Amino acid sequence: MQKLFQYFRKFNPLSKEAENAIAEICSIVTIKRNKDLQPIGHTCKTIYFINKGVARIYYFKDGIDITESFSFENSIIARVESLFTGKPSRKAIQILEDAEVVAINANQLFKLYDTFPEIERLFRKIFEVAYVETVNRIEGMQFHSAEERYNALLNEAPNVLMRVPLKYVASYLGITQVSLSRIRAQH
Amino acid sequence: MQKLFQYFRKFNPLSKEAENAIAEICSIVTIKRNKDLQPIGHTCKTIYFINKGVARIYYFKDGIDITESFSFENSIIARVESLFTGKPSRKAIQILEDAEVVAINANQLFKLYDTFPEIERLFRKIFEVAYVETVNRIEGMQFHSAEERYNALLNEAPNVLMRVPLKYVASYLGITQVSLSRIRAQH
DNA sequence: CTATTCTTTTAACATAAGATAAAAAATCAG
DNA sequence: CTGATTTTTTATCTTATGTTAAAAGAATAG
Numbered sequence: 001m002q003k004l005f006q007y008f009r010k011f012n013p014l015s016k017e018a019e020n021a022i023a024e025i026c027s028i029v030t031i032k033r034n035k036d037l038q039p040i041g042h043t044c045k046t047i048y049f050i051n052k053g054v055a056r057i058y059y060f061k062d063g064i065d066i067t068e069s070f071s072f073e074n075s076i077i078a079r080v081e082s083l084f085t086g087k088p089s090r091k092a093i094q095i096l097e098d099a100e101v102v103a104i105n106a107n108q109l110f111k112l113y114d115t116f117p118e119i120e121r122l123f124r125k126i127f128e129v130a131y132v133e134t135v136n137r138i139e140g141m142q143f144h145s146a147e148e149r150y151n152a153l154l155n156e157a158p159n160v161l162m163r164v165p166l167k168y169v170a171s172y173l174g175i176t177q178v179s180l181s182r183i184r185a186q187h
Numbered sequence: 188m189q190k191l192f193q194y195f196r197k198f199n200p201l202s203k204e205a206e207n208a209i210a211e212i213c214s215i216v217t218i219k220r221n222k223d224l225q226p227i228g229h230t231c232k233t234i235y236f237i238n239k240g241v242a243r244i245y246y247f248k249d250g251i252d253i254t255e256s257f258s259f260e261n262s263i264i265a266r267v268e269s270l271f272t273g274k275p276s277r278k279a280i281q282i283l284e285d286a287e288v289v290a291i292n293a294n295q296l297f298k299l300y301d302t303f304p305e306i307e308r309l310f311r312k313i314f315e316v317a318y319v320e321t322v323n324r325i326e327g328m329q330f331h332s333a334e335e336r337y338n339a340l341l342n343e344a345p346n347v348l349m350r351v352p353l354k355y356v357a358s359y360l361g362i363t364q365v366s367l368s369r370i371r372a373q374h
Numbered sequence: 375c376t377a378t379t380c381t382t383t384t385a386a387c388a389t390a391a392g393a394t395a396a397a398a399a400a401t402c403a404g
Numbered sequence: 405c406t407g408a409t410t411t412t413t414t415a416t417c418t419t420a421t422g423t424t425a426a427a428a429g430a431a432t433a434g
Contacts, residue, residue: 061330068326081322084315117304124311128271131318135268138321139255141328142361143248146421167381174329179421181383333391354411366391368413 001026004049004102007074011129012122021116025108030100037093037101044082044089045106050075053099054163058171059091067172070096070160076126078106096164146175147183188213191236191289194261198316199309208303212295217287224280224288231269231276232293237262240286241350245358246278254359257283257347263313265293283351333362334370 004026005019014022028051031037037055038044048055050073057068057079068091071077082089083106113120140152150173153160160169170180191213192206201209215238218224224242225231235242237260244255244266255278258264269276270293300307327339337360340347347356357367 059326064330066330068322068329080315081319084319113308117307120304120311121300121307124307124314127311127315127318128267131314131321132268132271134318134321134325135255138324138328139246141325142255143251143253143358165381171330176422177382178384178423182421185383352411363392364412365393365414369391372413 001028001102003051003074007049007076008122011125012118014116014118014122018112018116018118021112022104022109022119025105025112027103028100029103031095031098033095033098035095037095037099038079038089040090040092041088043086044079047076047078047083047104047106047109048093049102049104050077051100051102053095053101054097055093055095055099055101056164056168056172057091057093058168065168065171067168070157070164070168070172072159072163076130077101080127080130096168141174146173146179149173149175150180150183188215188289190238190261194236194263195309198312199305201305201309202303205299205303205305208299209291209296209306212292212299214290215287216290218282218285220282220285222282224282224286225266225276227277227279228275230273231266234263234265234270234291234293234296235280236289236291237264238287238289240282240288241284242280242282242286242288243351243355243359244278244280245355252355252358254355257344257351257355257359259346259350263317264288267314267317283355328361333360333366336360336362337367337370 001023005014008014008019029037029048031053037048038046040059050071052073055071055077057071057077059066059068077093079089079091079093081087081091109119109123113123140149144152153169153173160172166180166184167177170177173180175183188210192201195201195206216224216235218240224235225233227246237258239260242258242264244258244264246253246255256264264280266276266278266280268274268278296306296310300310327336331339340356340360347359353367353371354364357364360367362370
């Protein structure tokens with residue numbers, strides 16, 4: 001839990017009471033590689049913080065496995081298109097390296113917003129930053145060749161290429177695995 | 188201003204005091220077609236609500252004009268990657284049809300968050316929905332051909348194709364204008 | 375350690391989309 | 405209304421990426 005509160009502090013420092021209230025609605029989950037933390041079709045009611053390990057959000061399009069995003073230690077992961085709409089998600093969260101995560105009960109968290117405006121503010125800021133990252137990612141996808149997107153990933157998030165199977169990276173970049181391999185071959 | 192408050196009500200109904208406080212920090216701006224509402228390089232300190240007209244966010248990549256998004260009546264437009272980070276934006280907001288917009292002073296708005304948690308909640312919800320739309324757009328770009336993306340736009344937002352020059356639509360879809368024209372030719 | 379399975383690379387061919395140029399059509403200013 | 409400008413389409417050629425298949429390499433379970 002300490003890592004989580006440190007992470008929170010970067011966005012909006014909380015009072016002890018608020019921290020305790022959050023601690024009440026959290027649980028620690030350990031989960032093995034290749035397991036789904038949340039399955040496809042389930043409505044997202046949990047926000048996760050990764051203490052240790054790697055995870056990805058993925059879905060199937062025409063039977064093909066597509067990675068939407070990766071998450072590493074000290075970051076939040078949630079299927080927001082379900083969390084914020086209350087609808088079931090067509091996406092799943094899968095663990096790529098044995099993980100320990102903090103599971104935050106979202107419904108109880110949203111109730112805390114009423115008593116602790118500072119908690120609402122904290123999560124507002126967390127998701128504002130995530131929103132900005134997503135907007136920037138659209139820019140990266142709009143007019144870059146596959147090779148440029150690969151090089152950008154190599155520069156901005158080399159940990160992805162070091163810790164994640166390339167077959168998952170390919171769909172994340174919006175290309176086939178064969179294309180990715182070809183790009184890597186020509187340095 | 189009435190349209191704005193109606194729009195707000197869909198997200199989070201406000202008290203009369205909160206509405207009045209927001210009205211205080213708003214101004215009405217009318218602006219002509221082809222004008223920039225906000226130029227490139229300026230830090231975003233205003234959130235706009237469109238009463239009438241059409242606008243787009245655009246930027247230049249390697250000298251080429253690229254449209255990030257379109258906005259129509261009864262919606263919010265802001266360059267969030269600047270608004271939420273305080274950094275200058277490499278993007279501009281351009282008016283595509285003579286417009287009337289409500290300009291909300293963002294710094295004053297953020298101050299209102301301290302006295303009116305209901306206002307903070309309102310904008311939290313507004314941007315959560317915008318965040319979800321952006322996540323869904325990534326999905327649309329990840330593994331669809333140009334033709335599929337065109338057809339999706341035709342179904343989901345035909346007003347874009349009806350009211351916006353095609354040269355702007357092409358870059359929005361992540362393709363060249365020539366490609367877009369070719370796709371349209373084959374029905 | 376070995377066999378099996380999973381992952382990555384390589385090869386050959388097909389195709390969608392880019393680049394450039396020019397024609398046609400539409401829009402706009404005077 | 406007319407000429408000038410902007411936007412859209414069409415044509416030709418090139419190239420990047422997809423598709424399929426198979427080989428090579430790495431990881432894993434027993």
